[in-house]
Amino acid sequence: MKGFLLSFRSEFYKSRKTLGFWAAILLPLLISALALVIFYTQSHKFVRMDPMMLWVQFSMISLGIMGSLLLPMYTIFVAYSVNSIEHKADTWKTLFSLPISRWAVYSAKYFYAMFLVFLCLALFAIFTIGFGNLLASIKPELKFGQYHMEKQLLQLYFKMFLSSLGILSIQFLLSLLWADFLKPMGIGFVATITGVIMASKDWEYAYAFPYAHPMAALASAIKRGPGARRGPASEFVINILTNDVYVALGVAVVVFIAGYFIVRKRSVK
Template sequence: MKGFVLSFRSEFYKSRKTMGFWGAILLPLLISLLAFAIFFTKSEKFTAMQPMGLWVQFSMIGLGMMGTLLLPMYTIFIAYSVNNVEHKADTWKTIFSLPISRWSVYGAKFVYAVFLVFLCLALFALFTIGFGNLLSTLKPELKFNEYHMEVQLMQIYFKLFLSSLGILSIQFLLSLLWADFLKPMGLGFVATIVGVTAASKNWEYSYLFPYAHPMVAITTMIKQGDKARGPVRELQIDMFTKDVYVSLAIAVVVFIAGYFIVRKKSVK
């Protein structure tokens, strides 16, 4: 356990100045600021909306972006960046020669990548809630304060987090096997396009394809309403759906397989 903690702390110090780390903070901040600016400058367009629809419309700016391309691509980038530190500096041999088990090194790297994805999505939820409440103060005509959506937003983003773990595990393993940028990132990008296409076309087996899981999670939670009642009528949050179970299963299987690959990895 001590070796795991030391390795995890080392990952933080190595990545704290990288785009992977700061992306987890800046990505939700910038997109939430964009949503805030749209509602602040165009508030007259939203004054007639009911409080729940207002919250959903506001949160969908971030959710729509994350559920389509941004979350899969950010997850792919995180998986690559965590291992690229060692590839770039050619320090795998040094790490594996330390008196720390390979399990601790491998586990700490994977958990740190999971932590960065979790941090990014948690900040999305917090910034959405914070900026929504700020809008209710600055623009009282917007009725954000008449409906509370904190719990639902936390659930939605947590489900997105669970749906990303399958992608993360696969890309983490690919970035261990290949030191170059193009192979893991290229395969991940192509797979993401295929997954988004499959989910957007409502392919019945899209839940089996991990790169489709974020978009499947969004489309199954956000129910469209009739235009008379606003663009979105209701949220139906079922946390553990088929796609989430598949994502978790893939994450566990690939994580274990990755460890056996690392255990036999040559460092000569």
């Protein structure tokens, strides 16, 4: 555990000035701020909207962008950026020659990449909730204060995080084995476009393809509660454990473990 913590801390210090780290902070801030500006400047278009639908429209600006394309691409980029530091500096042999187990180094890198994805999505949830409540104060004619969607948004973003883990595991292994940028990013980009097409066309087996999981997870997230047919918006609940999430977690575990054995037996240059 000590070796893991040392390696994890080392990953933070190595990446804190990289684009992969700062994108986890800036992407949620900029996209959520864009949603704030749209609703503030175009408030007259949303005044008559139901409070629950107002929150849905506001949050879907961020959720739609993340679920359709940005989350898979960011996950692919993070997986590459964590390992590219070692590739560029040619320090793999030095890293694995340290008195720290190869398992600690490998798992620390993986969980740091996972942490960056989690940080990004957590900030999306925080900024969306915060800016929505800010609009309730500065634009009281908008009915943000009449409905609370904090729980549902946190559940949605947590589900999207789980749905991204299959992509993260696959891309992490690819970027670990290939030093160049084009191979892992190219494969990831083509797979993401394929996944988006599968999910957008509602293909019944899209849940089996990891790169379709973020968009499929968002589409399958919302279900109506027992009293929803009677109309109250509060009856909408989030269905977290759907097929796409189960497959994403299964792929993540299998590829993560397989990746370790591949790395342990492979001469990493």
